[in-house]
Every structure is written in structure tokens, then in C-alpha cells.
Amino acid sequence: MARDPQVRMATTEDLPWIHELRHRVYARELGQHPPHPSGQLHDGLDGDNVYLVVAHGPVRTGFVSVTPPGAGRYALEKYLTREELPVLAEDGVFEVRLLTVEPERRSTAAAPLLMYAALRWIAARGGRRVVAMGRTDLLPMYLATGLRPAGRTVRSGAPTFEVLTGSVRELSRAAAGRHRAAVDRLRARTDWRLDVPFAFPPDGCEHGGASFTAIGTDFTDxxxxxxxxxxxxxxxxFPPAPGVRAALAEDPAWTARTSPPAGAEGLLARIAAARALPVETLAVGAGSSDLIYRAFGRWLTPDSRVLLTDPCYGEYAHVTERVIGCRVDRFRLRREDGWRIDPDRLAATVAAGDYDLVVLVNPNNPTGVHAPAAGLRPLLAAAPPRTRWWIDEAYIGYAGLTESLAALAATDPRVVVCASLSKMYALSGLRVAHLVAEPATAALLREWTPPWQLGLPAQLAAVAALGDPAxxxxxxxxxxxxxxxxxxxxxxxxxxxxxxxxxxxxxxxxxxxxxxxxxxxxxxxxxxxxxxxxxxxxxxxxxxxxxxxxxxxxxxxxxxxxxxxxxxxxxRPGPAAGPATPRTVAATAAGPVG
Missing domain, CATH: 3.90.1150.10 (Aspartate Aminotransferase, domain 1)
Known part of the structure; x- marks a missing residue:
């Protein structure tokens, strides 16, 4: 039997109820809008808002609205300009609003559950900051969550509201720390249907792969x-090469119980032969993330300056900003330029920035654009001697292996190439990657690699995969x-x-x-x-x-x-159930609005 209550994202079938409940609360109960003959209250941001719903069985009992930054506007701008409230101009700001609960359910955990659900949803989408409006008579409840006044109050109808804000990172820490007992109680009784895990990840990074939640991380079905x-x-x-499947199937019982070569010596030799590289320039890891954490943890400190492209694979921002605490700048790629790197503009940025590390993902994820090696080599040669370059070539096979900068990395102490076998060789489940660096750099990273870093199935599969390039x-x-x-x-x-x-x-x-x-x-x-x-x-x-x-x-x-x-x-937008009303920013009779 499903646990009660259920938390999920709203569907189109929920919208009439959401509009009707909003009309009952904000037009009739709080008097913030004139009653409408349709009995529904719509919003100018309905096309951009995401609604999260709490239901008890088939009965919907409450909802909360989240406005992502991509909407380009916030309901708060009905009352304050971005000059008056500068936080609205920051990157990664999500507005939480209209936390609304049916009158007979206002004494239940519906409101706290919706607040937590909104925070988890925002954190999973890279949110940096939350803004909200809360009724001044309910201010202690908001402050207890970790939200803080932004120094502005507004009036909407009869109620007065305090503008509130909070760092997603700090709010998440509070939920997982001092509010953990309350959150655990919610978890024990909630049928969680959102597309993110209920609990915050232990490393604080919201990784991709929500599809596995549909399979089940307990592996029972x-x-x-x-x-x-x-x-x-x-x-x-596609599946891995026939030789890979044969190697894994030959004696799986032996493969599962047998300790692998401690230093992956056979795999290193196979990589060296396949890529025409000296073996002393190589180090292996359990996927790119293993190598990123290990290398960056050795090279960088909170005083280090790092340059990332934007957009870029999210793991790099997490490791440099959140784990290590580096000072991180963004080199903005432009849609109008086809997301391509302008070598001259990048060279000028690097020369002026005095960076310890520059990260390039090539081909880039998520833009999918490849920067030709012929254009990157002069850029790297002209870069300041103290600046190290990390070139992530997880998808280089799709551009052509001749485009790899691995040979340069093997001789230039400023350049390191990270190459994953996961995506190109259909080995994601086995987690295999390697990096290429000049011998002294590679040797230091091998010293900081634990023995048996890669399991025997991974080593067997990678060796077989590299042996079948055709x-x-x-x-x-x-x-x-x-x-x-x-x-x-x-x-x-x-x-x-x-x-x-x-x-x-x-x-x-x-x-x-x-x-x-x-x-x-x-x-x-x-x-x-x-x-x-x-x-x-x-x-x-x-x-x-x-x-x-x-x-x-x-x-x-x-x-x-x-x-x-x-x-x-x-x-697709259809005929409205009633004329659009002004953007609604109101408090629920039960708790926070956002």
C-alpha cells in the first residue's frame, strides 16, 4: 500500500484544481484579488511555473509554485525592481511562491513537506539562491527554515509580506543537519514521486541519471x-564489443571473486599501445570523476583561481567551487557563435586572469561542439607558463581520435588530458578512465591512486574494448x-x-x-x-x-x-479558463509563499 501523503509534480490534470484553490484562498479568503465568475485564479507566469502537489490518496491537498530563472521574470518584480532587490539579477535564482493548503489540512505536515520538496527540486536543478515572500505574522516559521529577510517588505491586499532569501547550499545543509529529525519523519511517511531522491546526496552534488529512479536503486526489479x-x-x-562480452561471460564467478592486478598494469600497457603513448605518461581511474577529484584535490586550494567554460559539464563547478572552494570564473560561450570557443577571446581571458587551472571539455558537454586541435595547440602554446590546462576528451572518438591532444599532454607539463572509456566504449557501468600527462605529473597521480582502483571486470572489459577499434x-x-x-x-x-x-x-x-x-x-x-x-x-x-x-x-x-x-x-497553450489576472504573489493561509 502506498504511503500517505504523496508528493509529485503537477500535471495538466491538476491545473484546474490549482486555479480553483488559488481563487478560494487568495480571492475569497484573503481578499487579494476580486472574485472571478469562473471561480479560478490564473497567473501570468503559469507557462513558466512548476507546481509541486501533495495528495492524500486521490484527494489533492496542497501545492507550491516554483519559478525557474529561465522564465526571465519573477512575480516579485510586480513590487520591486531588480535595482531595489539586486538578488533577482544573480544567476541561479529560483522563486518559491504560493504555498497553498486546503483549509482542513493546514494542521498537517503538508506545508513543511511542500517546502522541503521545493528545496530538493531546486537543488537538483542547480539552483543557487531562493527568493520568497512570507507573511510577516508567519515570519518565525520562515526564519526557522534558514531563510533570511532581504530588507524589503511589500503589501498585497490586506497582508504584509517580508521578502526572504537564502542560499540553496545553506538551506540544504540545514535540512540535512539541524532539521534532519523532522525531515526523517517526513521521509518515513511520504510517498515520494518527484524525479529526484528524497535525501540530499552525501557529496552535495546533484548528479544526472534520474532515469535510474524509475528502474529502482534497490535493484529489485x-x-x-x-x-x-x-x-x-x-x-x-550500443553494447560493448563482442570480445568484451566474451571476457565478462567466460567465468563470471571467478571474475567476481578474484582480486585484480593492483596497479592495472595490463590495462596501462594496452592504453599505451592503442594510443601510441609512453606508459609512464598514464594513470587510470574509476571513471573521469575519480580522476577529477584526485587530481584537483592535489593541485588546487581555496586560493586557486580556475576558469571554466559556460556551459560546461557540471562536475567541474561542483569540485572546484563547492568541494575545494576555489575562486572560479566563467568563460561564457555564446549561442549566437554556435557555442564555439573563440581562441583569441579565450587567450585574452587566460592572459589577464592569472589562472591556476583552465578546464576545457572537448567535445563540450552539454553543447556538443568540438574545438579543432589545430586551433587549440597555438592557444595552449601561448598560455602563461603557470597555467595548467585540463582537457576532458570523454567524447573525442565522435570527433575522431586524431583530434586528441594526448600526445601534447605527454610532453607539455602544463597540459593534462582526461579520457573516459565509459561513453565511447559502452563501459559506463564499469567506470574506466585514464589521463595523460608528462611523466612526473602522471607519476605523482599514480602515487595517490589506491591499489586495486579498478575491479577485475573493469580491467578485463577495457583491455578487450581497446583491442577492437574497428x-x-x-x-x-x-x-x-x-x-x-x-x-x-x-x-x-x-x-x-x-x-x-x-x-x-x-x-x-x-x-x-x-x-x-x-x-x-x-x-x-x-x-x-x-x-x-x-x-x-x-x-x-x-x-x-x-x-x-x-x-x-x-x-x-x-x-x-x-x-x-x-x-x-x-x-501547447490553449484557450484560457478565464482572463489572466495580474501576477499573483500571496501567502497561503497555511504557510510560506514564495
């Missing part, structure tokens, strides 16, 4: 994997054809949707500014068993309207197109 399309992660659509070259070429077919299918759905192909195994879908945001699109596709990646957390440049879609096989690509078609049809 792996058959569920056949019912979903995991296009939110960039795992290969198989993978064919799969990479096939990926290009599948990507083009997927792009054509998505582009044909709606003339207002922009499809941007990449050189890798994914593409980007950008929604029009006058339609639903990426979060609603992603949520609607999940109702059809298709998981896509909302790019809002990765960069404000996406405006909350970009979705990354992984390339899958022909059948699953067909499901992706069908789900996107159904989602766009469902979310």
Missing part, C-alpha cells in the same frame, strides 16, 4: 529498464546517422522548437520563449517513460528552455520523438 528510455544520461546506445569506429559512425535521424524527427514536430545537433551522441532541444519551460517538458515526457535532461542547472545561457537528448537506437529514438510530440501537444 531490473525489468523496469525495458519500460523506459534513458535519454537523460549519455551512456552508449567495432567501435563503426558504432561511432552509426551514432552519427542515428543522431541525424533523431534530429530530423524532433525538428519536424514544431517549427518553434530549435534542434541543435552535436558531434557526439546527443543533441539539444530548445523550446520557444512563449511556451513551457524545460522542466515542464521533461516532466511531461517522463509520463511517457522517456527521460531527458533539463539543462537549466548547467548554465543560465539556456534560459531554462533547453533539453539535452541522448541518441538511442532506432526504436528508442522513435519513442523519444513520440513522447516529445505528446508533451508539446499537452503543453
Amino acid at each position: 531490473l525489468g523496469r529498464r525495458h519500460r523506459i528510455v534513458a535519454a537523460d544520461v549519455l551512456d552508449a546506445w 567495432y567501435y569506429t563503426d558504432r561511432w559512425l552509426r551514432t552519427r546517422a542515428l543522431r541525424r535521424g533523431l534530429a530530423a524527427g524532433l525538428a519536424a514536430l514544431d517549427a518553434t522548437v530549435t534542434v541543435e545537433e552535436s558531434v557526439a551522441n546527443f543533441l539539444t532541444l530548445t523550446l520557444p520563449p512563449d511556451g513551457p519551460g524545460a522542466a515542464r517538458m521533461v516532466a511531461e515526457c517522463r509520463r511517457h517513460g522517456v527521460y531527458l535532461r533539463d539543462l537549466t542547472p548547467l548554465s543560465p545561457a539556456y534560459g531554462g528552455r533547453a533539453v539535452r537528448v541522448a541518441v538511442r537506437d532506432t526504436a528508442e529514438n522513435t519513442r523519444i520523438v513520440a513522447a516529445c510530440h505528446a508533451a508539446l501537444e499537452t503543453l
Whole structure:
């Protein structure tokens, strides 16, 4: 039997109830709006808002509204300009508002549960700051959550409101720390249906891969994997090479119980031979993330200065800013430039910045754009001697292995190349990666590598994979054809949707500014068993309207197109149930608004 209450994202079927409850509370109960003959209260931000709902069985009992930064406007701007409230101009600001609970449920845990759900949803989408409005008579409740007054009060109808703000990181720490007992009580009795885990991740980083929540992280029913399309992660659509499967299947009992070579010596030798590199320039890790944490933890301190491209793979910002606490700048890539790196502009930025580390993901994730090696070599040669460059080549096979800068990294002490075998070689589940650096740098990182870093299945699989380049070259070429077919299918759905192909195994879908945001699109596709990646957390440049879609096989690509078609049809603006009212910012009779 399902636990009660249930927390989930609102669907289109919930909207009439949301509008009706808002009318009862804010028009009739609080008198903030004149009653409307339709009995419903609409909002100018309805197309951008995301609603989270609490229900007890079939009965809906409360909701909260979240406005992502991609909307380009906030309800608070009805009362205050961005000059008067500068926090609204920062990156990653989410507005929480309209926490509304049915009158008979206001003494239950519905309001705290909605507050926590909003925080988890925002944290999972890379939110940096929350802004909200809370009734002054309920101020102690807001302060207890960790929100703090922003020094502004506003009046809406009869109630007076305090403008509140809080760092998502600090609010999350409070929820996982001093409020942990209360949060644990909520968890024990809640049927959690959101697309993020109930608890905050132990490392504080909201990683991708929400599709595994549909399979079940308890692994009790792996058959569920056949019912979903995991296009939110960039795992290969194809199986590993026949030799890999044979190596893993030959004697799985022995492979599972046997300790591997402590230093992965055979794998290092195979990488050296496959890439024509001296073995002393190599170090291995359990995926790129292992190498990132290990290397950056050795090289960087809170006094270090780091330059990241924006957009960029989110793990780099997490490690440098949150884990180590470096001073991090962004080199903004521009949509109007096709997300390409301008070498001259980057060179000027690096020369002026006195950076300890510059990170380039090439081909870039999430833009999928590749910077040719011929353009990068002069840039690297002219860079300041003290600046180290980390080149992430997780998807380089899709651009061509001849485009790798690994040979340069083997001789230049300022350059390190990180290369994952996970995505290109269909080994994501085994976690295998290596880096290339000049011998002294590589030797230091090997010293800080624990023995048996890679399990025996991973070593066996990686050696076999590198021994069959023809198989993978064919799969990479096939990926290009599948990507083009997927792009054509998505582009044909709606003339207002922009499809941007990449050189890798994914593409980007950008929604029009006058339609639903990426979060609603992603949520609607999940109702059809298709998981896509909302790019809002990765960069404000996406405006909350970009979705990354992984390339899958022909059948699953067909499901992706069908789900996107159904989602766009469902979310397409239709006739309003009543005239739009001014943007509503109000307190619930039960608790915070945002």
C-alpha cells in the first residue's frame, strides 16, 4: 500500500484544481484579488511555473509554485525592481511562491513537506539562491527554515509580506543537519514521486541519471529498464564489443571473486599501445570523476583561481567551487557563435586572469561542439607558463581520435588530458578512465591512486574494448546517422522548437520563449517513460528552455520523438479558463509563499 501523503509534480490534470484553490484562498479568503465568475485564479507566469502537489490518496491537498530563472521574470518584480532587490539579477535564482493548503489540512505536515520538496527540486536543478515572500505574522516559521529577510517588505491586499532569501547550499545543509529529525519523519511517511531522491546526496552534488529512479536503486526489479528510455544520461546506445562480452561471460564467478592486478598494469600497457603513448605518461581511474577529484584535490586550494567554460559539464563547478572552494570564473560561450570557443577571446581571458587551472571539455558537454586541435595547440602554446590546462576528451572518438591532444599532454607539463572509456566504449557501468600527462605529473597521480582502483571486470572489459577499434569506429559512425535521424524527427514536430545537433551522441532541444519551460517538458515526457535532461542547472545561457537528448537506437529514438510530440501537444497553450489576472504573489493561509 502506498504511503500517505504523496508528493509529485503537477500535471495538466491538476491545473484546474490549482486555479480553483488559488481563487478560494487568495480571492475569497484573503481578499487579494476580486472574485472571478469562473471561480479560478490564473497567473501570468503559469507557462513558466512548476507546481509541486501533495495528495492524500486521490484527494489533492496542497501545492507550491516554483519559478525557474529561465522564465526571465519573477512575480516579485510586480513590487520591486531588480535595482531595489539586486538578488533577482544573480544567476541561479529560483522563486518559491504560493504555498497553498486546503483549509482542513493546514494542521498537517503538508506545508513543511511542500517546502522541503521545493528545496530538493531546486537543488537538483542547480539552483543557487531562493527568493520568497512570507507573511510577516508567519515570519518565525520562515526564519526557522534558514531563510533570511532581504530588507524589503511589500503589501498585497490586506497582508504584509517580508521578502526572504537564502542560499540553496545553506538551506540544504540545514535540512540535512539541524532539521534532519523532522525531515526523517517526513521521509518515513511520504510517498515520494518527484524525479529526484528524497535525501540530499552525501557529496552535495546533484548528479544526472534520474532515469535510474524509475528502474529502482534497490535493484529489485531490473525489468523496469525495458519500460523506459534513458535519454537523460549519455551512456552508449550500443553494447560493448563482442570480445568484451566474451571476457565478462567466460567465468563470471571467478571474475567476481578474484582480486585484480593492483596497479592495472595490463590495462596501462594496452592504453599505451592503442594510443601510441609512453606508459609512464598514464594513470587510470574509476571513471573521469575519480580522476577529477584526485587530481584537483592535489593541485588546487581555496586560493586557486580556475576558469571554466559556460556551459560546461557540471562536475567541474561542483569540485572546484563547492568541494575545494576555489575562486572560479566563467568563460561564457555564446549561442549566437554556435557555442564555439573563440581562441583569441579565450587567450585574452587566460592572459589577464592569472589562472591556476583552465578546464576545457572537448567535445563540450552539454553543447556538443568540438574545438579543432589545430586551433587549440597555438592557444595552449601561448598560455602563461603557470597555467595548467585540463582537457576532458570523454567524447573525442565522435570527433575522431586524431583530434586528441594526448600526445601534447605527454610532453607539455602544463597540459593534462582526461579520457573516459565509459561513453565511447559502452563501459559506463564499469567506470574506466585514464589521463595523460608528462611523466612526473602522471607519476605523482599514480602515487595517490589506491591499489586495486579498478575491479577485475573493469580491467578485463577495457583491455578487450581497446583491442577492437574497428567495432567501435563503426558504432561511432552509426551514432552519427542515428543522431541525424533523431534530429530530423524532433525538428519536424514544431517549427518553434530549435534542434541543435552535436558531434557526439546527443543533441539539444530548445523550446520557444512563449511556451513551457524545460522542466515542464521533461516532466511531461517522463509520463511517457522517456527521460531527458533539463539543462537549466548547467548554465543560465539556456534560459531554462533547453533539453539535452541522448541518441538511442532506432526504436528508442522513435519513442523519444513520440513522447516529445505528446508533451508539446499537452503543453501547447490553449484557450484560457478565464482572463489572466495580474501576477499573483500571496501567502497561503497555511504557510510560506514564495
